[in-house]
Amino acid sequence: MTTTKIILPESEIPTHWYNVVADMPNPPAPPLGPDGNPIGPEALTPIFPMNLIEQEMSAERWIPIPEEVRKVYQLWRPSPMYRAHRLEEMLGTPAKIYYKNEAVSPAGSHKPNTAIAQAYYNKEAGVHRLSTETGAGQWGSALSMAGQIFGIEVIIYMVKVSYHQKPYRRSMMEAWGANVVASPTDQTEAGRKILEKDPDSPGALGIAISEAVEAAATREDTKYSLGSVLNHVLLHQTIIGLEAKKQFEMVGDYPDMIFAPCGGGSNFGGIAFPFIADKASGKEVHLVATEPISCPTLTKGHYAYDFGDTVGLTPLMQMYTLGHDFVPPAIHAGGLRYHGDSPLVSQLYHEGIVEAVAVPNLATFEAGITFARAEGIIPAPETCHAIRATIDEALNCKETKEPKTLFFNLSGHGHFDMTAYDKYFRGELEDYAYPEEAIAESIANLPKF
Numbered sequence: 148m149t150t151t152k153i154i155l156p157e158s159e160i161p162t163h164w165y166n167v168v169a170d171m172p173n174p175p176a177p178p179l180g181p182d183g184n185p186i187g188p189e190a191l192t193p194i195f196p197m198n199l200i201e202q203e204m205s206a207e208r209w210i211p212i213p214e215e216v217r218k219v220y221q222l223w224r225p226s227p228m229y230r231a232h233r234l235e236e237m238l239g240t241p242a243k244i245y246y247k248n249e250a251v252s253p254a255g256s257h258k259p260n261t262a263i264a265q266a267y268y269n270k271e272a273g274v275h276r277l278s279t280e281t282g283a284g285q286w287g288s289a290l291s292m293a294g295q296i297f298g299i300e301v302i303i304y305m306v307k308v309s310y311h312q313k314p315y316r317r318s319m320m321e322a323w324g325a326n327v328v329a330s331p332t333d334q335t336e337a338g339r340k341i342l343e344k345d346p347d348s349p350g351a352l353g354i355a356i357s358e359a360v361e362a363a364a365t366r367e368d369t370k371y372s373l374g375s376v377l378n379h380v381l382l383h384q385t386i387i388g389l390e391a392k393k394q395f396e397m398v399g400d401y402p403d404m405i406f407a408p409c410g411g412g413s414n415f416g417g418i419a420f421p422f423i424a425d426k427a428s429g430k431e432v433h434l435v436a437t438e439p440i441s442c443p444t445l446t447k448g449h450y451a452y453d454f455g456d457t458v459g460l461t462p463l464m465q466m467y468t469l470g471h472d473f474v475p476p477a478i479h480a481g482g483l484r485y486h487g488d489s490p491l492v493s494q495l496y497h498e499g500i501v502e503a504v505a506v507p508n509l510a511t512f513e514a515g516i517t518f519a520r521a522e523g524i525i526p527a528p529e530t531c532h533a534i535r536a537t538i539d540e541a542l543n544c545k546e547t548k549e550p551k552t553l554f555f556n557l558s559g560h561g562h563f564d565m566t567a568y569d570k571y572f573r574g575e576l577e578d579y580a581y582p583e584e585a586i587a588e589s590i591a592n593l594p595k596f
């Protein structure tokens with residue numbers, strides 16, 4: 148009998164996270180303050196606790212995972228890896244397709260891997276309240292659960308369009324005890340600024356970040372927590388790739404290509420970075436970030452210093468960006484509607500170590516449905532982007548008769564995204580064109596110094 152689920156025992160939950168900085172050919176570009184000079188750790192203390200700032204700036208290859216965090220990880224980790232036999236058969240491809248299933252976490256995505264770690268470190272630092280933003284609701288759900296586990300109050304600024312599209316995500320966050328508000332709100336200076344310009348603003352991750360950062364910077368008892376982009380977030384997510392490497396060893400295989408949806412870059416970094424260590428020692432593996440054509444940060448963005456949020460409250464980070472005031476079309480993959488990308492992913496892309504591809508909206512839903520009909524799991528719209536790219540490559544292998552090993556991250560399930568699927572079935576979804584003019588306008592506003 149061939150193996151479908153490749154399962155590690157709980158004792159194999161990694162004991163350390165992997166820090167890709169140790170294997171990068173060049174040190175990461177430093178974050179800058181408003182004056183254009185590199186900032187030190189103290190500049191981040193109004194919004195983050197020092198233990199996480201240390202991780203953010205660390206160049207150590209291995210960072211120990213605290214025992215308390217590993218204990219919580221045991222609720223769903225190690226996550227299973229699957230060989231997608233049925234999808235392979237359906238496509239008639241000689242390629243072998245594997246996926247890591249992060250949808251088995253209680254919140255339904257990869258996001259709890261860092262939410263649990265961040266709540267733990269904030270608790271250790273004596274923080275009582277956390278503020279954050281959420282797009283699709285996956286990150287908000289994850290932090291709400293983590294806050295509940297470690298006894299920390301959580302306020303969530305949820306992008307308005309998602310707040311209305313996904314009422315049950317909101318209920319889920321409330322079930323874990325969080326306070327959820329639709330961003331832009333009139334409760335912060337940042338939110339009021341946006342509403343003044345556009346009272347009907349659908350919101351965007353960059354706007355919600357501005358609000359959540361302000362909420363932390365203006366209250367003594369509150370720190371800010373981010374679900375992607377930053378180095379320490381990607382670090383925590385490397386548990387995905389580290390487990391996957393052990394799972395590939397169990398079946399005596401190794402991927403030729405790895406695909407992951409890329410919004411802020413955390414699940415892509417999480418699954419791909421541990422393989423960069425192998426690449427650094429000469430192994431050939433293609434690491435491909437997949438993004439929407441309507442928000443093509445890596446494939447059409449500029450590599451420049453920009454703000455992480457819309458209003459300009461965060462330090463400047465060197466990253467691929469569409470411009471901090473770019474508001475992407477309201478596609479149903481809320482987690483991929485971010486103007487920037489992780490500085491680490493951006494630098495590795497700039498240096499040609501990782502690759503990227505952009506895929507159109509309708510084709511991603513088509514791929515998600517093909518996957519659901521073959522493998523049973525209904526993927527999140529964000530995840531469908533990686534499935535599209537994997538299926539395209541598998542079909543390419545069919546043409547060339549190459550038996551490549553393809554691997555993707557099933558970053559989340561789509562159980563709270565059925566409105567989007569519903570619209571797809573009724574023919575109400577469109578292929579948003581690449582918004583060239585809007586991007587050019589926004590790029591013109593990149594900070595100059």
Ligand SMILES: Cc1ncc(COP(=O)(O)O)c(C=O)c1O
Binds near residue numbers: 409412482483560
């Ligand atoms: C299911 C899912 N996949 C992928 C992403 C993309 O985020 P990131 O690039 O930070 O992993 C998100 C973000 O919300 C998500 O919810």
